[in-house]
Amino acid sequence: MEILFLGTGAGQGVPVIGCHCRHCNVASTDNKSRRLRTLLIVRDGKTTILIDAGPDTRTQILEYDVREIHLVLVTHEHPDHVLGLSEFYYWDKGLSSGTRLCAPMSLLKRLQHLYRPATDVNKLRLFPAPPHKPFREGAFLVVPLRVPHTATSYGYVFTNRGKRLVYLGDCAHLGKDWIHKNGRYLVASDCMVISTPFYAKKTLDHTSVKEAIKLGQRLGIRKTILCHINHYNKTHTELEEAVKGKAVIAYDGMRVGL
Ligand SMILES: [Zn+2]
Ligand SMILES: [Zn+2]
Ligand SMILES: [Zn+2]
Known part of the structure; x- marks a missing residue:
């Protein structure tokens, strides 16, 4: 499978509107520090899965010439992950009538009201995906x-031709209890x-770079990739230097084959 990062920034993106901090200034000339809101494609040549649909969705889909989407997975209801869902209303050719939108149930209920045109015309079939219940999309097995x-939030585990990818979107520090329930x-x-x-x-709603690296090491994960970076974090080059040998820092346009 291949992962394509269409965006790697946190809620504000980098640079942030009206901000002239050092990181935002660097981002004006350094492509890898300039980040649209986090959005990923996971695909295997036959099946294309989109993860989240933030406010930059239209720009990202056009920029990377994504023509077909078979499954949309949304992690949670925060604006940087859902505001682009209304774009699906206009995608006449890229979606089959069976394209599913999976998300926590509470979010699906809200979307029915918020994005009525996108869902009413059956362009996206709302598909509640309960945690720990695997489902298939092409050759992918997906487990939420x-x-x-701070909102009901999902991560997703993908298995495809013997390879396993874990996607953890916005999440607080994942401690012992969470690992006990989900580590397997x-x-x-x-x-x-x-x-x-x-x-x-240390925050109550997000994992830091340092915590994520420890989590990856503890779980014996072969490659840890960090994304959803904001302007309070180090710049791309500084981050790469700081995590050398322990993690990879995603940048917009990065492709990773597994
Ligand atoms: Zn976010
Ligand atoms: Zn800034
Ligand atoms: Zn969030």
Whole structure:
């Protein structure tokens, strides 16, 4: 399978509107520090899966010439992950009538009201995906996991032709209890992509770069990729230097084959 990062920034993107901090200034000339809101494609040549649909969705889909989407997975209801869903209303050719939108149930209920045109015309078939219940999309087996965050939030585990990828979007520090319940889905995975807006700051709703690296090491994950970076974090080059040998820092346009 291949992962394509269409965006790797946190809620504000980098640079942030009106901000002239050092990171935002660097981002004006450094392509890898300039980040649209986090959005990923996971695909295997036959099946294309989109993860999240933030406010930059239209720009990203056009920029990377994504022509077909078979499954849309949304992690949670925060605006940087859902505001682009209204774009699906206009995608006449890229979606089959069977294209499913999977998300936590609470979010699907809200979307029915918020994005009525997108769902009413059957362009996206709302598909509740309960945690720990695997489902198939082409050659992918997908398992949703609950992750702690300020909104009901999912991570997703993908298995495809013997390779396993774990995607953990916005999530608080994943401690012992969470690992006890979910660790078996992650242990010794080929790759984990995880949202880390801050470098070391401890917050109640996000995992830091340092915590994510420890999690990857603890679970024996072969490759840890960090995304959803914000301007309080280090710049791309500084981050790469700081995590050398322990993790990969995603940048917009990065492709990873598994
Ligand atoms: Zn976010
Ligand atoms: Zn800034
Ligand atoms: Zn969030």
